[in-house]
Amino acid sequence: MSIPFIMFFVFALVAVGAAIMLILAREPIHSALSLVLVMVALAALYLMLGAEFISAVQVIVYAGAVMVLFVFVIMLLNAGVEERTNFSHMAKYAGLPLAIFLLFGLAHWMAHSAIGATVANGAGAPSQAAVSTRELSTMLFQKYLFPFEATSILILIAILGALVLAKKGTE
Amino acid sequence: MNVVPISYYLVLSAILFGLGVVAFVFKRNIITIFMSIELMLNAVNLAFVAFARAHNQLDGLIFVFFVIVIAAAEAAVGLAIVITIAHNRRSLNVENVDLLKF
Numbered sequence: 151m152s153i154p155f156i157m158f159f160v161f162a163l164v165a166v167g168a169a170i171m172l173i174l175a176r177e178p179i180h181s182a183l184s185l186v187l188v189m190v191a192l193a194a195l196y197l198m199l200g201a202e203f204i205s206a207v208q209v210i211v212y213a214g215a216v217m218v219l220f221v222f223v224i225m226l227l228n229a230g231v232e233e234r235t236n237f238s239h240m241a242k243y244a245g246l247p248l249a250i251f252l253l254f255g256l257a258h259w260m261a262h263s264a265i266g267a268t269v270a271n272g273a274g275a276p277s278q279a280a281v282s283t284r285e286l287s288t289m290l291f292q293k294y295l296f297p298f299e300a301t302s303i304l305i306l307i308a309i310l311g312a313l314v315l316a317k318k319g320t321e
Numbered sequence: 322m323n324v325v326p327i328s329y330y331l332v333l334s335a336i337l338f339g340l341g342v343v344a345f346v347f348k349r350n351i352i353t354i355f356m357s358i359e360l361m362l363n364a365v366n367l368a369f370v371a372f373a374r375a376h377n378q379l380d381g382l383i384f385v386f387f388v389i390v391i392a393a394a395e396a397a398v399g400l401a402i403v404i405t406i407a408h409n410r411r412s413l414n415v416e417n418v419d420l421l422k423f
Contacts, residue, residue, distance in 0.1 A: 158325045158329060158330075165333065169337055169340040169360060170340065172340075172360065173340065173348070178350050178352050181348075181353045192366070195330065195367065198325070199330070199370050199371060201382055201385075203382070204382055208366075212389060220356060226404065229413055249343045250339075253335070253336060253339025253342075254339075256339060257339075260335050290383055304394055305393075311398045312398050315401035315404070315405050316404055
């Protein structure tokens with residue numbers, strides 16, 4: 151066990167544990183804080199994968215801005231304890247096995263498919279070169295300039311939509 | 322530095338996505354359902370970054386960037402809808418919002 155392995159398993163355990171806490175928590179604010187923990191653990195994993203810029207964006211935009219929005223809405227709506235209903239028969243006998251099947255099926259496919267195998271050993275194994283933010287921004291503003299500009303229009307529309315929806319007196 | 326195989330990251334991504342689906346199906350609170358969507362998007366982002374690393378191509382990272390932007394826009398509009406529903410229905414339980422239910 152080398153140090154990267156130990157780091158990976160620590161952060162993976164934190165992420166999975168926090169995701170399970172998100173499901174089990176009954177107060178929405180506890181779910182929100184668990185989700186922040188998942189995002190911070192994922193940011194650390196991005197750092198291990200050599201994507202420093204994405205890691206920083208993950209912490210600033212996701213764990214910062216988006217989750218603050220969530221916490222703000224929870225506070226605004228005074229969201230209390232979630233009432234828990236019993237599982238319906240549909241959920242118990244069809245939904246739960248299907249969810250578990252999806253979880254393990256995806257994991258199994260990714261671990262054993264051709265792409266996972268080629269990537270894991272030899273040829274496609276991760277190289278040493280870390281991704282530089284300079285290359286990333288060059289690509290973003292040259293090859294992906296049009297999607298980038300389209301994104302700005304999308305955000306403008308989202309702001310307008312949020313304003314219209316949150317306006318007082320909407321029926 | 323990195324000797325962890327990419328497939329480990331992919332399996333972690335699959336597990337997080339599965340947990341997101343489970344949370345989406347099982348939670349009753351509309352805000353928590355939104356959070357589980359964010360969890361699924363995060364899991365997909367991890368897979369994108371892992372594949373970008375595996376193939377030594379930056380395009381995957383650009384896609385993560387766009388996914389984060391879309392998620393932020395979606396959260397803004399979605400939470401505005403949640404606030405409107407909560408004001409009109411005085412409840413955050415999705416089972417009380419069933420106008421379209423057959």
